[in-house]
Amino acid sequence: MHHHTPTAAHAARPRRIVDLTHTLDEDFPLWPGDPLFRMRRIREAPEFLVHELCFGEHTGTHVDAPLHCVPGGDAVDRIRVDDLLAPLVLVDIADRTASDPDALATPADLAAWESLHGRIPDGALVALITRPARGRPDGKVNPEAPAQPHDDAEVHALTRSLTPDAAGIAHWPGFSREAAEFLVQRRAVVAIGTDAPSIDCGASTAFPAHHAVLGAGRYAVEMLAALRALPPAGATAVVAPLKHRGGSGGPARVLALLD
Template identity: 25%
Template sequence: MIGKGSEEMFSPEKIPVKGKVIDITVSISSFTPIFPGDPEPSIEKTLTLEKDGCAVSRLIFGSHTGTHVDAPSHVLKGGLPVDSLDIESLMGEAVVLDFSRRGGALTGSILEDVYSKRKVLESSSGVSILLLKTKAPFQKEEYSETLGFLAGKSDPRRELEASPESFAYLDASGAAWIVRNGFKTVGIDSFSVDSLSSESLPAHHTLLSSNVNIVECLDLSSVEAGMYFFLCLPLKIEGCDGAPSRALLISYS
């Protein structure tokens, strides 16, 4: 929505465009890993330059394909759809925390310990976005193949039940810590902020019921822990429970 806050939101003072731009978006293609049960992505040419004088494609994919934003309506009855989200809360100063050597639940105490050790935060009081780098980078084929996500036909829960500590995720206390510390958005480089073996999705419920945006399937493989400016723009799809998004980081150096 273009309104009173637009000039402030896009002011040069708030967006440090002089830094290096890092694209942390997972591309959508016919080979993009998907969560089992989600619609398989398809890109089909319907018009071509040779025959029709212009190129047009038919796109088929789920609302949670590739890098995407979860809207509250994803898990909450009566929750806001993605086109009603406050877009300003999806941009701002962000901290990337590295949990790529850790598996299992990210509890509130674990988040507090790692967050407090980043001394760069002492000079910044405007951090509104938390990004979690884990050992589940999407561009690596072995991640998709190991958990059978590429075709979306096998169930990752079985894999994680056999090895529940394989991948990092937020437990209820970790999600509560994020809410308590005033973050507006949390992002992760895996399919879910919750354990993939979870059916109740406690982190989703805690975060989305507290108006904390969730961004999933980021590509943080080439990103070092530290401070950045974050931009994430979900497609404006009316009444939808989520939407694919373009996500960028801008470094401060």
């Protein structure tokens, strides 16, 4: 009797794939001053559907390349392809953000993560979870549960974060300078990320996390989605930004693979 033998590619397929990418449309929140996201059907192509897209580089779930804040740094098309596949480390600081919307992840948060899950692996993407799970104050998640469709609450939270207060200051959590420097210098990360609009907190004017990470030739991933569908350790991130020559960053499709 013939027995079906899985191919190597089939056998290596992850048990679960979670999309960490927000769906872009014309209502998605933008950085103040960024160009509007526009999608227009090209009428001159009657046989096939074709749209013209217009958007800024830092729209939706996106990558910041070193060039974003480092003159002469690598552009998005020069990020090493080996660095776009990374162990995913999720550090949850949501328990502090309700009382402190400008909360910063510190080296103590990273030490606490390592005490539970072991040393942060070399070449990781370390991302912050900054918002409590809706209806789950403890923030716990069942990693075996099926991935949920993207929650509009995540987009609403980004909109609220990007809306300045009466003093003109926007508020969301981020990485402290010390945490970012620790990850680059002591843990050899390839990138840091967040579900918030930026890896630096909303009130920051010096952007220390950007300078620490991009200044070291690493990259950032901002506005990640669905992080609560994943365990704190064990997933692998696939980060695929738009590859345009000389770009300071670009919208990215980000996937998490679970074995």
